[in-house]
Amino acid sequence: MTLEPPFLIAESKSTNYLLVPLPRDDKSNYLRLADYQLANWSILEKDLLTLVETSEATFEDILFLVIHTA
Template sequence: MANLDRGAVIAEAKLTKYLLVPLLKDDKSQFLALAGYTLENWQQLERDLREQILPLEAISTGVTRYGQKYAITGNLSGPNGNAIRVKTIWIVADGIARFVTLFPA
């Protein structure tokens, strides 16, 4: 159990080219749209991940070749006022936490 650093890396491309675009497989854009997240407000999703999810307790889920893997589960209250329950995955390597993905919890 740990708290990940608020200085964590959340790659813009992870949000704008993966999570918020409709995909044939593993689409998460419709789920995120329930809370009002779209490509047009991707910065809000980044800010909300930092402010609403990162402060929560991170649970270690194992070590991969990329680093120590953590999961953080919590409610994400979106720009439209709706809250969705998400499970986020993070990798910590060389002291830096990096956002990997999220999905419905």
């Protein structure tokens, strides 16, 4: 299944969640390994949008996102 545009990622999702160390469910350490940091959050956003635009989404992918971002 492909997702239909427009694809939007809230800036706060990167700057207040994904790239900020959190006491629980921290993702920033993994992203830092790929050289994503708060100072370059827009690169992460661009790369995520490229991934969404060029990839097929499976039901399992969507279910994982729903469960883990709730």
